[in-house]
Amino acid sequence: MKFEQIKQQLEKYKSEGKTLFTTSSFQTHSLVLLHMLSRIDRDIPVYFLNTGYLFPEAVAFADEVSERFGMNLKRVNPLVPKHQQRDAEGNLLFTSDPDYCCYLNKTQPMETVLRDYDIWINGIRAEQSRVRQAMKVEQPAPHDVLRFHPMLDWTIQEVFAYIREYDLPRHPLDAKGYASIGCEPCTKKPDPDMQEREARWYGMNKTECGLNTDLAKA
Template identity: 60%
Template sequence: MDFDEIKSHIIKYQEEGKKLFTTSSFQTHSIVLLHLLSRIDKSIPVYCLNTGFLFPETMAYKDQLADEFGLNMIEIKPDVPKSLQKDSEGKLLFASDPDRCCYYNKVQPMDRLLSDYDIWINGIRRDQNANRAKMKVEEKSKFDSVRFHPMLEWTNKMIFDYIREYQLP
């Protein structure tokens, strides 16, 4: 999808009264989606899942992008504090039980969002892995929400060309 198609989808969702949000990992491919959204509607919430494992540089970059793009960045944290995320032997779950760690740090916080919103604008691309290659632009998600993948057909080259064209940080 190009900019106009993405904008058209977002406007259609909004006219239907849908509540929209996005999330970001603040990686290179994420920046393009954030910039596109800033050109369409700066009020769409951008959630940062602060797992407690993010680098300080990532958090500083998040703040930089919020300032430069004028985005509504909202940080959410897991319900279970990292200090309590340990197995029966006292090892941190990220080392001993990564699935449970991800459940506490990513799945539970995302479930809260999906239960409150209708549309999750998601920046995944087909070229990232075999599972994503099979995805559609719109897919049903939990709690009757929809995952909207506007960048599904984008490639690495398209991402880097966009970053260069708009001189993104």
Template identity: 60%
Template structure:
């Protein structure tokens, strides 16, 4: 969708009295959607899920972008304390059960947000994974929420062009070789064998944290 079509759809939602929010991991490529939303209506809540495992640079970048775009950032986190996020042998879950770790730290916190809204503006792109390629522009989600995917048909070239056009600052870890930046224990630098999102959960058959698999309903 081009900017004008995105704004037209968002206006339609608002005119129907629907409550909108977005979520963001504050990676460089996700900032394009935040910039678009900031120009349309910067009061739309932006939920950042603080897992407790983020790189310090991500928190700094989040605050920088929030200030630059005048965003309404809301921070949510797991209701399960980190010292209780251990398996039967006392190991932290990200080492032994990363799926359950993601469930506690990402899926549950955002699942609690969904009942308060009608539209979840989500920046997924079809070129990011097979899971995301299967989505429609509008997709049902739990709690009678609709996921709106305005960036679904965007690709890396379009994202990079937009970033350059509007001179948007980049996540500082990109310069150090990180392309897909999530929680620190489960993220590694780019190399020829870990292209794109494969830099996350290295060595595991895992490419999603659960937000786009558990908090979505198939048509």
């Protein structure tokens, strides 16, 4: 979908009395959707999941971008404190059970947000993973929420063309060689032959945190 189509769809949702929100990891490629939303309606809440494991640069960049775009930034933190996120041997869960770690730090806190809204504007792109290839522009989520994926058909080339056109900032970790940036313990710099998300949870046969699997219905 292009900008005018996205704008029309959001206006349609609002005319129907729907409440809207979006989420963002504030990676470089995420800024396109945020910038478009800032052109359409800056009052739409932007939820930023701070898992407690993020790179310090990522947290600072989220603050910088939200101020620059005039966004309505809302921070979400895990409900379970880190000292309770350990396995039977006392190891932090990201070392032994990354799926449960992602549930506690991402999926569970996001579920509390879903209960307050009707439409989740989500910036996933089909080319990012096989899971995302199977998704639709509009897709149901738990708690009677409708996921809206306006950038599902965008390519990475289109993303960076928009970034250049509007001179959007780059994530500070881009210059250090990172491609897809998540929690620090589970993110590595990609090898040259890796796809965008393959450096996340490297060696764990895992490419999704749960936000786009557990919080999406077929």
